[in-house]
Amino acid sequence: MAERLLDSINSPLDLKKLSVDKLPILAQEIREVIINNVASSGGHLASSLGAVELIIGIHYCLNAPEDIIIWDVGHQAYAHKILTGRKDRFNTLRKAGGISGFPNKYESEYDVFTTGHGSTSISTALGMAAARDIEHKNYKVVAVIGDASLGGGMALEALNHAGHLHKNMLVILNDNEMSISKSVGALSKYLNRIITAPAYNRIRKDIEGLLSKVPRFGFSVIRSARRLEEGLKNLLVPGMLFEELGFRYFGPIDGNDVTTVIDTMKNIVNLDEPILLHVVTKKGKGYSFAEKGPEKFHGISSFNVNTGEKIALAKDITPEEGFTKAFGNKIVEIAKENKRIVAITAAMPEGTGLDKFANLFPNRFFDVGMAEQHAVGFAAGLARAGFKPVVAIYSTFLQRSYDQLFHDVCLQNLNVVLMLDRAGLVGEDGPTHHGTFDMSYIRHLPNIVSMAPRNEEELNNMFSWAVSYDKGPVAIRYPRGASYKYCSSKSAITALADESRTPITLGKGELLKKGKDATIVNIGYMSNIALEAASFLMDEGINCEVINARFIKPMDIELIAQSVFKTGRLFTIEEGVLEGGFGSGVLELIIDKIKKDIIIKNIALPDKFIEHGDRALLLDKYGLSSKKIAETIKNNYA
Template identity: 50%
Template structure:
């Protein structure tokens, strides 16, 4: 029996000496490598925070003290130390542990996170609530250097410094988020972490000044308050100090004893404190240390070699998007691409290599990415902004006001649309139709397969005005790719199968599910039409009106929430057209969706052939035809 099996809650760590802590750290790393090699997950980020997490739980009394984790994909160690070892092998699995903090799992998960740059805001809230209620516990936000590029983090730092409330921000600086960090903050932190003399100069200068006979102390006091260029060059952590924080660091994030000493020092100080901890992503596992980006979010792999399991499958929609954009960019020098810190995840790496001068990574800053794109468009370029669906939610105002209101020639590539699998509710892209289809001027498309994605991207580039294209995380259908591009008429759906009894309406890969269901219905005596909607906005009014009057039965199926989705849009159209008497069934999600594989989630929520058959039964189609 190892030490890890003896840790049931954080207080069990208090009796361990330095030798046992090192042994425990090794056991934690082995456990994570073993489980994630089977389940997949966020490995490199968690390997990098083992000592830091141990130190946090030894110096703070969770759950009374609040530890707020930014993004949350680095909380596997936290879960192992807070009573979830026995279920750790279920992490990111259907009905298993979440890969992110989850309040219903444990009292130690005080705040749920999945999007970056939120921890400091939440921590300020916890701290202020504590102050109002007259309580005395500590509040700690743990945020990565990548998440610090998000504007929300700076808004929270500004508020925290102004309020002067007691709280601690631990800046986990591992020099990258998912892809290497960019921007001024990254450069600033790099100077702090790489200059061995940087963190000594402030004390040395103050000590030297104080030695001046008679006036030394006064001069030192004046200089300590001065904001001249000398101070800006020599004082480490100046940007944080100017925001009202006491800055401590940078320190080695793998030196257990040192981290604990500095955290204890931070606890004794008044007002907000920022502890700058430098860690190495993938620490303790050579393949992850050498390829932290690959092992950030990794599928099953061989734990002995680090070789990732390969499956023979068609290319993903994401890969097809990236390849297609490169092809289009060769023919059109106006095309530029924008990423919010995820060029690899959005399939833009080929574009980066082929057109480095036409690619912009703005960091974790989705709002800026969209407005930046609008500026590029009005400057004469054709920007394509590739962001995951779940992260586009953060840029709604910018899409509405800065792009669509002004009819900017911007293409919004909405990757990871629909359920995405094991990352769960914070990452599922099941709200984009509801939030974007209501915006005027925005053309909104979704392809049934990878070949149609190519044509839709071409159509979007040719169109004058804002266009959004949503596509899933999954592999393609394996269809043949056309050699030449063609424009898809705006607002025109595609009839894939004619029928007289019921009309199956779908977008995206759900179209193929409808085709399979139509075949099954045919064997049950039901003649089903199948329509590939292609466009969410505008809808094909003429075609929908025709089939509504012909079949008088509609079933919509969408990898999206029901409220405000495709089904809602079709119902609105029927009402606007004055068409009555259409029996209607909508298949989609009722709310937030937990983690699980994409097929599991589709089946569980009726987005399957069986689900469509059940909808036909509710419409009494199967029984009615059988009786006739």
């Protein structure tokens, strides 16, 4: 096989040895590596394919790692990983022990910042630029941000501050007009106008030249000329918004033409002021299936390279199954009757299952863009005006809205329903995406009800209950996937579950299995794993009582205390961090109820950021598989 250009590249220094005319070939080789590896490991394909030439251009013109590059979200940075010494390990992408799907500061000196959440890059870059200037150093600082991430509050706050500080920094706006689905919002319309009006660009220079010739004598003439200049510029010059914010705007340029990227970068990289370079790229570039379906290929699991079809894995569920689907169907069913229901997503209509609602009730559906803080504040407004807003959001992204939850929702005691998808460990996306903190950060807020369903049917019941509850906010957490994937003996658990079904009542749990030797208290879907653990223990002669608490808050401490009084042993189980979580809540309340000595063990995730890897593997590693739970109970069964 003829040697590839890529074979000689182990760092950006090697890249710079190539002449510019060779770079399109290199881009092609990098694309092949990305496509072939993501086809097996899954990952963020379309964004990474679109950014290949841009990344080559950035590394060609900068001097990383001395020069700083901050990737926003970081899902587009696969080519960066490949060019910075990780091409030989790229086949371990997202696998346990392998390289991370996002920039990771512990993985490489070229990944200056660990990222995964959107809209953070300009703040970080500005901070590093300010630090550089205090120390009179002279490295360059670059933030690379997508058009959807630019609409997030933090990015807009950072732009505002950057223009004011007037630091030497470069913001590269990678505009593909897509978020996961089509970008939404006034800013995206503005960017679209810039891209689709190339005439503006051509005449920009002419107009500036013309304006420079306006006679500049006499105070009022100058003032009028300036006003005219501003007015005309606003009307005709692209990027005026950024210029008004204190940036010099360059672009739009074709970000998939590596020569253009390099020529432009060379011209601007030494300018000593805040620069915004607007590059236009094609999401999914170079892989026809991804170009045609950038949404499907934004984040994808294993697929067949030749057909673009997904490859079914044992852990996969069908499109009709799972918690997300159950919620998506249930909200549609209820909203047909209840016209006060409105639904809100922060740029994830498909991921949260709200796409069906969006199609059926466009007037009651709001995609606010990548703006989780605003999503919750906006919901508060709708609730205050008498509507029943349902905010569907991933557990990890609601972290953005902690203060809105506190100030705008809980303090006002408003009837907002929060549907927290991807609660618990999400697997391959890793620490930035695991939803392991919500029980801790919600449980301590007054007024809010917090719950978790055992399976899809219970999610339906809980959601119906939450929508009819009118005494304050409700949060419901549920994991990725389907409940039956949470244990191996599906039939036994379904049978048990059918027997013990009870209606949802505020603050009431349910007894799933009677026993006498130990009490296992679970929250929601972990009950399935606990039931399986209980069946293992039964074989060892330990008869456990299993409780599904249903409510994290208010908690059914009576039910738990009665059981513990009988068994003398309490084991709590949760797929969340131990500190401040569900088990901690049980202990806080039970301390006043149980007067005799009991054995207590909280089984939860440790006080650390959990790495990426297969979810089942991680559950087992951290003691939350049914086998490990059974082992822990046995070992603590004195």
